[in-house]
Amino acid sequence: MIVISSGSNHANAQTSMNTWAGATAQRVAYSTSRLQNRPDSAVTRDVRSALWRTPNLDASGIRVRARLGTVTLTGWVPERRQISLAGHAARSVRGVRSVSNQLLSRNSR
Incomplete structure (x- = not known):
């Protein structure tokens, strides 16, 4: 959820943080899948x-x-x-x- 305020810096910071959190989740999912057993x-x-x-x-x-x-x-x-x-x-x-x-x-x- 992006919070809109009168200052554009706050909205940008919120968007950047969401993007960063998403990238972290993707990296964790990728490294976890590499550790799973092969068939x-x-x-x-x-x-x-x-x-x-x-x-x-x-x-x-x-x-x-x-x-x-x-x-x-x-x-x-x-x-x-x-x-x-x-x-x-x-x-x-x-x-x-x-x-x-x-x-x-x-x-x-």
Whole structure:
């Protein structure tokens, strides 16, 4: 609400304050929305993509589930060292808060 008075400075000050308050509210809304979780489907898709892009990692036996930022990796990898590679790749994805790495190693022949 703008108060109109005989002095134009008062009306301008009131308008400026309303504009400033609106800009502050927009900034707060923007920063809050950035902190919200990404959809589970987007996180799952991006983790799978990160696994396939990771050098020296055979992701063919890895299953990925995401729930509210927690990613669960299950299945198997051919070599033990690939378990940690998969965990690091999953943690690097935006929106991942934690990783439950339940991968097993299978001896390759």
